[in-house]
Amino acid sequence: MGFLITKRTINTFGKEEIPRASKILLNILKISIPAALETLLIGVIGLIDTMMVGSLGTDALASVSICQQPIFITLAAAFGLSAGITAVVSRRKGEGDEADARKTVRQAIIVCAIVGAVFTILSISLARPFLILTGANEDTIDLACAYFRIVSSASIFNYLRLAICAALRAEGNTRVTLFVNIIANAVNVFLNYCLIYGNFGFPQLGVSGAAIATSIGNTVAFIVCILILRFRKGFIKIEKGDDWHFDKANVKNLITVSTPAFIEQLFMRFGFYIIAVIVNNLGTEVVAMNAIISGCISLAFNITDGFSIGAAALVGRSLGAKKPTLAFAYARICQLCSFNLGLIMISLIYLFRIPVSKLFSNDINVIEGASTTLKIAVFVIIPQSLQWVTTGALRGAGDVSFTAKTSMLSVAIVRPILSFLLCYPIGLGLLGSWIGMFIDQTIRFTLNNTRLTHLKWAHIKV
Numbered sequence: 001m002g003f004l005i006t007k008r009t010i011n012t013f014g015k016e017e018i019p020r021a022s023k024i025l026l027n028i029l030k031i032s033i034p035a036a037l038e039t040l041l042i043g044v045i046g047l048i049d050t051m052m053v054g055s056l057g058t059d060a061l062a063s064v065s066i067c068q069q070p071i072f073i074t075l076a077a078a079f080g081l082s083a084g085i086t087a088v089v090s091r092r093k094g095e096g097d098e099a100d101a102r103k104t105v106r107q108a109i110i111v112c113a114i115v116g117a118v119f120t121i122l123s124i125s126l127a128r129p130f131l132i133l134t135g136a137n138e139d140t141i142d143l144a145c146a147y148f149r150i151v152s153s154a155s156i157f158n159y160l161r162l163a164i165c166a167a168l169r170a171e172g173n174t175r176v177t178l179f180v181n182i183i184a185n186a187v188n189v190f191l192n193y194c195l196i197y198g199n200f201g202f203p204q205l206g207v208s209g210a211a212i213a214t215s216i217g218n219t220v221a222f223i224v225c226i227l228i229l230r231f232r233k234g235f236i237k238i239e240k241g242d243d244w245h246f247d248k249a250n251v252k253n254l255i256t257v258s259t260p261a262f263i264e265q266l267f268m269r270f271g272f273y274i275i276a277v278i279v280n281n282l283g284t285e286v287v288a289m290n291a292i293i294s295g296c297i298s299l300a301f302n303i304t305d306g307f308s309i310g311a312a313a314l315v316g317r318s319l320g321a322k323k324p325t326l327a328f329a330y331a332r333i334c335q336l337c338s339f340n341l342g343l344i345m346i347s348l349i350y351l352f353r354i355p356v357s358k359l360f361s362n363d364i365n366v367i368e369g370a371s372t373t374l375k376i377a378v379f380v381i382i383p384q385s386l387q388w389v390t391t392g393a394l395r396g397a398g399d400v401s402f403t404a405k406t407s408m409l410s411v412a413i414v415r416p417i418l419s420f421l422l423c424y425p426i427g428l429g430l431l432g433s434w435i436g437m438f439i440d441q442t443i444r445f446t447l448n449n450t451r452l453t454h455l456k457w458a459h460i461k462v
Helices: 007-013 021-054 058-074 076-095 098-125 127-134 141-152 155-171 174-197 207-231 248-280 284-320 324-351 353-360 364-396 400-423 430-454
Strands: none
Touching: 007 324, 021 058, 021 174, 021 207, 021 284, 021 324, 021 353, 058 076, 058 098, 058 127, 058 141, 058 207, 058 248, 058 284, 076 098, 076 155, 076 248, 076 284, 076 364, 076 400, 098 127, 098 141, 098 155, 098 248, 127 141, 127 248, 141 207, 155 174, 155 207, 155 284, 174 207, 174 284, 248 284, 248 400, 248 430, 284 324, 284 353, 284 364, 284 430, 324 353, 324 364, 324 430, 353 364, 364 400, 364 430, 400 430
């Protein structure tokens, strides 16, 4: 228990009785395993999407890959608000303040509907110039525009889904969000099969069919989320007669907590966007290789994300219950879990990199390039896993301003510069971008872990 109750925690918080490590681990697993299964399912469905599109050819695979970072940029405000919702709702859960938690969720739904509508309109209107700046070439721009516009048409529903799921996870009810995504992804895969290839009497729409399936899947997820909030019994729910008037004080508190996370997302997405441009300018074939590598490594990230969700919910809840030492213990054990899972994922991806690459493409050059680069790129999983769980713990504590600063430094400045230098002047090509990512993740983990051990986050009011 020495790594859980350190001299620093005793000196800072005083003596505090906490459960045995096995009990803490059990609490983590109750929340994190359903969350990890949910995010893993999302990752697997993403891989299936990529495989289905990849069967249409290298240009189709590259077109969809080019759209990924622009899509995430349009969702930056949603991710920022989700981080704020997680911090506020988990804290209210620990305090037992059900009324304020529900009010926060209602106000978050209003804000997300407005912001989501704005980004939906902007995304559809500015798709072509946005994707040209991203690096789409003549052989990919038309397919990329069609995909981006169709997916963006459901952005408002995606904003609302992300907000509701963030609240449910903060409550600790990750099984519900797992259920939501099982339904949505089943719809997505079925419609992919129908619309990409023209099965069961549906038209054969190719890349546009994949986009339509994704949009419908996100919309279905939103509808299921609303039904769950309305008819379930739990800490977070919507009832007849609820006050839906705009509450300035509540929204101000939510925005105050969310703004640093939104800024963090902007810096992160800007950095990822620049890196995408760097990689996209290496050529269509390299973009296809990168789509395969990103898909494989994202699986490990998706599993880790479950423990990041668990860390955020349990740290926030413990602080709300005035148990800061327990909050630190949850963060530390989540780190250990993510490290061990990272080692397992590295082994699996390294061993099966060639057969997995063959699932995405029939182009021998793409397969060989992806599997060769994966030999080294796969090791980014360790710092990535540790960094993301540590970031989740700090966000759960409401320390989002610090994680925003580390992201600004590392993702938006260090990583793009290193990736460019390693890709072009040094001549490592695609591998250079992944080495840049390894350095970026290591820097962020070091900074965020130092912050975690210094315990300043435990005194933040939310």
